[in-house]
Amino acid sequence: MDEERGARLRRLRWHCRRALLELDLMFQRYWSRVGDDVEAADAAALERLVAMEDHDLWDLVCGRTETDDPQLMGMIERLRQE
Amino acid sequence: MKVTKRTFDAVIVGAGGAGLRAALQLSESGLKTAVITKVFPTRSHTVAAQGGVAASLGNSEEDHWHWHMYDTVKGSDWLGDQDAIEFMCRKANEVVIELEHYGMPFDRTDAGKIYQRPFGGHMSNFGEKPVRRSCAAADRTGHAMLHALYQRNVRANTQFFVEWMALDLIRDAEGEVLGVTALEMETGEMVAFQAKATIFATGGAGRIYYSSTNAFINTGDGLGMAARAGIPLEDMEFWQFHPTGVAGAGVLITEGVRGEGGILRNDKGERFMERYAPNAKDLASRDVVSRAMVTEINEGRGCGPNKDFVLLDITHLDPQVIMQRLPGIREISIQFAGTDPIKEPIPVVPTCHYQMGGIPTNYGGQVVAPRASSMNVAVPGFYAAGECACASVHGANRLGTNSLLDLLVFGKSAGETAVEDVKKSTRAHKDLPQEAIERSLERVSRLDTQKDGADVHEARLAMQRTMQNHCGVFRFADKLKEGVANILAVQQDVQRTGIKDKSKVFNTARVEALELDNLIEVAVATMISAEARKESRGAHVRDDAPDTAEKPNGRDDQNWLKHTLWFKEGNRLDYKSVKLTPLTVPTIELKKRAY
Ligand SMILES: Cc1cc2nc3c(=O)[nH]c(=O)nc-3n(C[C@H](O)[C@H](O)[C@H](O)COP(=O)(O)OP(=O)(O)OC[C@H]3O[C@@H](n4cnc5c(N)ncnc54)[C@H](O)[C@@H]3O)c2cc1C
Numbered sequence: 001m002d003e004e005r006g007a008r009l010r011r012l013r014w015h016c017r018r019a020l021l022e023l024d025l026m027f028q029r030y031w032s033r034v035g036d037d038v039e040a041a042d043a044a045a046l047e048r049l050v051a052m053e054d055h056d057l058w059d060l061v062c063g064r065t066e067t068d069d070p071q072l073m074g075m076i077e078r079l080r081q082e
Numbered sequence: 083m084k085v086t087k088r089t090f091d092a093v094i095v096g097a098g099g100a101g102l103r104a105a106l107q108l109s110e111s112g113l114k115t116a117v118i119t120k121v122f123p124t125r126s127h128t129v130a131a132q133g134g135v136a137a138s139l140g141n142s143e144e145d146h147w148h149w150h151m152y153d154t155v156k157g158s159d160w161l162g163d164q165d166a167i168e169f170m171c172r173k174a175n176e177v178v179i180e181l182e183h184y185g186m187p188f189d190r191t192d193a194g195k196i197y198q199r200p201f202g203g204h205m206s207n208f209g210e211k212p213v214r215r216s217c218a219a220a221d222r223t224g225h226a227m228l229h230a231l232y233q234r235n236v237r238a239n240t241q242f243f244v245e246w247m248a249l250d251l252i253r254d255a256e257g258e259v260l261g262v263t264a265l266e267m268e269t270g271e272m273v274a275f276q277a278k279a280t281i282f283a284t285g286g287a288g289r290i291y292y293s294s295t296n297a298f299i300n301t302g303d304g305l306g307m308a309a310r311a312g313i314p315l316e317d318m319e320f321w322q323f324h325p326t327g328v329a330g331a332g333v334l335i336t337e338g339v340r341g342e343g344g345i346l347r348n349d350k351g352e353r354f355m356e357r358y359a360p361n362a363k364d365l366a367s368r369d370v371v372s373r374a375m376v377t378e379i380n381e382g383r384g385c386g387p388n389k390d391f392v393l394l395d396i397t398h399l400d401p402q403v404i405m406q407r408l409p410g411i412r413e414i415s416i417q418f419a420g421t422d423p424i425k426e427p428i429p430v431v432p433t434c435h436y437q438m439g440g441i442p443t444n445y446g447g448q449v450v451a452p453r454a455s456s457m458n459v460a461v462p463g464f465y466a467a468g469e470c471a472c473a474s475v476h477g478a479n480r481l482g483t484n485s486l487l488d489l490l491v492f493g494k495s496a497g498e499t500a501v502e503d504v505k506k507s508t509r510a511h512k513d514l515p516q517e518a519i520e521r522s523l524e525r526v527s528r529l530d531t532q533k534d535g536a537d538v539h540e541a542r543l544a545m546q547r548t549m550q551n552h553c554g555v556f557r558f559a560d561k562l563k564e565g566v567a568n569i570l571a572v573q574q575d576v577q578r579t580g581i582k583d584k585s586k587v588f589n590t591a592r593v594e595a596l597e598l599d600n601l602i603e604v605a606v607a608t609m610i611s612a613e614a615r616k617e618s619r620g621a622h623v624r625d626d627a628p629d630t631a632e633k634p635n636g637r638d639d640q641n642w643l644k645h646t647l648w649f650k651e652g653n654r655l656d657y658k659s660v661k662l663t664p665l666t667v668p669t670i671e672l673k674k675r676a677y
Contacts, residue, residue: 010587
């Protein structure tokens, strides 16, 4: 993996450190599943999700709120428990 | 490694409620103030707080700070310092109204006042009946609080260093604190922050336990840094457990679930709370429910293949009620227990929730430590507030909603004291002691050079399991003794952790290893302090200190009405007296704690 991509993923992993344990656990599950095998499009979707406020993000995961953005929708699906 | 120096009047480590409140005091007084934080301020753990913040505003019914004080002393099982408790309860209205003026969107009454709701342990007229004292902003109180305080800090020109990890205190030979060393995650660069006032507001260390409601960020860094710099940690044996965390995950299932009719069951499907609390049953207080659950598990009536959890059953409730009144619970259960609570009960265990002990301070937020013949001498240049500090207002057990209040009151008072101290000092900044900086650098570089290092993840897990099994809700003399030996063995591993990734930019493996250095200090302090305290009090409950006529609830005031101080060096313990004299009112006399 080139250094730039590695740094991007490590930054993203750190941004998955959240204030809510629910989100920490959800992201932990995601990362242990994918490892470093994250496509650029998925990384971009994650970057948008981690920029959200914790409660808003959790509401989205729980389906209490919705998004019609296909990029985010796909990622939310993958973050949920299969 | 080269270390750059940056100089400020004050540096605050932590941007949760306590850190932001302290920073505001300093910046608004015109001092050059830096806030260092591992995560963006509004990602701090304070965001998780939903229940509210206590203040005897009396908006919904008659209330008085003196009643609030009584509840807090009683809640603390008389281990709280009554001067600090009076200070906090008297200041509550002021700090909450201030927050309202900063734009905090509190829930309102029809008349436009802050709406208040009841919360466990808060009573009117010295313990008579429940009172509405909690002020909330929907279910996002902590979140709203951080936003209001952050905006205000931006306006006051507080300088934020986001995604920086403070590593060590810089303390000179005279014992004065002169700042901290810190690591910028983005670059891997080390910087010495020089300041006349250093304030710790780094939050709790709930991640020392395997089952914890705390987010991953709560690694007790401030406590580790203080301990390494020779400052004792106070009352670390006292941890509050929440009865219903999802087994294996820790995520909190609110009391509201039992309020709506949820029932706890053992492996035989028995509603066991009927045996422990025939009246209140599943709605008994947190500690009673937690202990009953642990007794069931210890006596072999737990559920699952390892018989290590009990079940919270809401399958008898109308699915509509679950969906409408308990939103989120279903999702939490599906996500983290893999069960749909409409069809199957939720596996739960008592889960570590809040740290009552911490860095010892007085009610002015100054860190205090023993020196010569006095037990409470201020450490020059050093202040602490919030969950990392021990003022001590929560004593042996915290009342819900008193923590957010603690952040506001002691964040502010630590800020005020620091402003006074900095403005009084006419001297230029002292030189930074090179040895202190070197020690900190060595801690980081050891990780890169360690041969056959222990795995960070495994060492952390060993620590968490040891704490959970030997120093949980219900404590046993032999288990504690064994726990001390085991945790000291884990500490050996932590001292030789290694990392494979040596990269500079956002090296999260390095950060996690450095966090573990802090967690282990807290774990050792907790185990040793708990083993030594031979009574039951508040959240510290020992099997060999049961409820008797002479010692109600197992509390032994004659021998143990005192604060523990644990020192890292030699794992030494010392004790200091509890301050039983309030500021203006008479002492709240010792009584059996009963609800
Ligand atoms: C699920 C849950 C619900 C709760 N609900 C309530 C409630 O309703 N009412 C109530 O009163 N209490 C509640 N509590 C307790 C309360 O939320 C916490 O005690 C409180 O928020 C702690 O605030 P703090 O400012 O001390 O620390 P935190 O908010 O934890 O902030 C710590 C800060 O320190 C920073 N930091 C830590 N280490 C370092 C380092 N080495 N370098 C740089 N920065 C660092 C972090 O980045 C963060 O900014 C709840 C707790 C939990 C777990």
